[in-house]
Amino acid sequence: MTGKGSVKLLTEDGRRLDGRALNEMRRLRIEAGVLKNADGSAYVEWGRNKILVAVYGPRETHPRHEALPDRMLLRCRYSMLPFSVKEERKSPTPTRREVEISKVIREALEPAIFLEDYPRTSVDVYIEVIEADGSTRVASITAAAVALADAGIPMMDLVAGVSIGKIEGKLALDINGLEDQYGEGDMPIAMMPRLGEVTLLQADGRFTREEIVQALSMAREAIQRIYEEQRRALKDRYSGVGLEYGSAGEG
């Protein structure tokens, strides 16, 4: 039988099935500016998640009637590749779930962007999940924020996210696919790390008031570390190219 609670997700010594402690994050690596044809891009490997984000814009809005007179239009498309999941091949048509995730990602990113800087234009964010292993929406938000910054979009802060799960009655940081499937709850949280403001908070499963407070503080702490990785990715991409140029005698 499969279903919630039917799989043991914690070992005797309190470790998770992949060997992590409850408050331990999976390995995270972000790379900025990986695509030449997009205005901005980012690639994230987060545990077994592999996600590629491309940003186009600000550019003229098409179709034109969708343009907003006073601000920029932000459009997001989250999509999972057919081979991104372990089970049977995923159909490439957007599912209800993908449409919803696209919407919540857009709403999580919007507060960070100075939309009013470029009225009537649009910015498109294309998120391709190459391989999925739980918490892809927060990984997508984390990568999309880097790609937006890489595109030169004016922002007041980056946005980073992490999800808190509940397995065998205990809160666990950054849950993977298995823990999402068999755990008792999942709470994706995204914040603007420097401002400390929450831009995404969803939850399924049951959480007590105390658990929500604890989950938020776990997320807040993890998001600061994710933010450092985002900054590192952006700085590494463009650092060191500014000053030494011209010293090599190529020509």
Place this chain on the structure above:
Amino acid sequence: MAPIYVASGQVVVPGELVAEGHYEVSGPHVVVGRRVYAKALSVAVVEKPKRVRLIPIKQRYIPAEGDLVIGRVIEVGPTYWLVDINSPYTAILQASEALPRLQQASRDLSEVFQVGDLVAARVLSFDFTHDPLLTVRDPKLGKVSRGLLVEVPPSRVSRVIGRRGQVANLIQEALKVELLVGRNGRIMVVGREPDGEVAAAYVIQRLCAQPYVEDPLEEARKLISQAAGGAR
């Protein structure tokens, strides 16, 4: 002493604290109280102890009144041309800004500028609520039919011009070319001989390859001697 948190050549990410206190900051930034934050991915340059410039690494061209731009005609309308100016906003060149009054009604506009033509124009007006309007009413403006088109990031165009046009003048004199520098990141190089054009294009492209160059004039001098050496 109010603190400053960046050094020259440092990359800043959106939302990063740049300085606190009375600083003169140019480039994309936001001021909250006494704090100055970067607004877009930029390279910081501390120009004077109290002056910081943020050079955006990537930025689309936003038209401004009076800018010289080089556009490409993308549509010929009954009384206007639509011109791509390498910006999120498509520009409009009205027949009244290109033709004498008597010809405006009678002439087929595609005889003047065709789709695909390069046009040097000046921005007449732009205010975000309407598309930018262009004019070619100036002897130097109009269709560009000769030369080499060089595209550079719009935020780096100013270094090709240089202080009081010094860099542009240097390139023009040393390589015997004419430069038409569009603020939208498009630069036309027109030379008396093709060699000069290629050399000038190389110099401009290399000059604009990096987000920040400390002394554009010196850099241009170096690149010109490199280009001249390679040509021989």
